[in-house]
Amino acid sequence: MSDAGGFFKRVYVLVRRIPRGRVATYGQIARLAGAPGAARTVGWALHALPKRSGVPWHRVINARGGISTSCLTHPADEQKLLLIEEGIRVTKSGMVDLARYQWSK
DNA sequence: CGTATGACGAGCC
DNA sequence: AGGCTCGCCATAC
Numbered sequence: 001m002s003d004a005g006g007f008f009k010r011v012y013v014l015v016r017r018i019p020r021g022r023v024a025t026y027g028q029i030a031r032l033a034g035a036p037g038a039a040r041t042v043g044w045a046l047h048a049l050p051k052r053s054g055v056p057w058h059r060v061i062n063a064r065g066g067i068s069t070s071c072l073t074h075p076a077d078e079q080k081l082l083l084i085e086e087g088i089r090v091t092k093s094g095m096v097d098l099a100r101y102q103w104s105k
Numbered sequence: 106c107g108t109a110t111g112a113c114g115a116g117c118c
Numbered sequence: 119a120g121g122c123t124c125g126c127c128a129t130a131c
Contacts, residue, residue, distance in 0.1 A: 007128060026113050030127085038127040039113040045128090047112055062113060064119095069112050076112090093119080 007033060008045040015046070017105075018059045021087045023096055024103040025063045032105070039063075047071060058082040059103070067094035 010033045018024050026039035035041065046057045051074075058079040062068045069076040080090050088101050 030113085035127065037114080037125085040111055040126075041113090041128040043112040044110085045112095048129095057112085060112080063115080067112080071112055074112070079112090095119085 007035065007038075007041065008048070010034070011042050011045040012049065012053070012055050015055050015057060015060055018056055018103050020056075021101070022103040023059045023061055023065075023083070023088065023098070023101045025061060025065075025098070027063055028103070029060060043068075047074075059086075061096055061098075063098075065096040065098035065102075067096075 011029055014029050014032050015024070026042045027036070030036060030038040030042045033042070042060070046055070046060060049055055049057055051057070057074070067076040067079050069079060076094055080094050083090050083096065088096060090096050
């Protein structure tokens with residue numbers, strides 16, 4: 001399940017472990033997945049991830065605490081709303097205070 | 106097996 | 119804060 005050529009799966013498992021009201025960066029997930037530097041691959045994993053998969057993809061943001069979504073199927077506006085509904089303060093520009101909300105195992 | 110891609114990261118302006 | 123360039127890494131074709 002969490003192994004066997006499924007780097008993506010490993011990412012999904014880690015994202016699911018992010019507690020509600022907390023966020024993580026792509027680089028952080030990549031590092032926990034055992035591939036520091038593969039932040040881009042993490043983003044791609046979530047990109048291919050359907051919302052109904054149950055993975056809180058909206059809790060994953062970039063190192064600057066911003067929403068980088070350029071994906072039309074996953075609008076940044078929706079991600080922003082989801083984060084706000086979890087109690088996370090997000091600026092109009094979609095910036096999150098990492099120092100306060102970044103997930104720490 | 107080589108090239109292209111991508112929801113990134115860090116550095117620089 | 120926002121934008122551009124280069125570098126890293128795992129898939130897709």
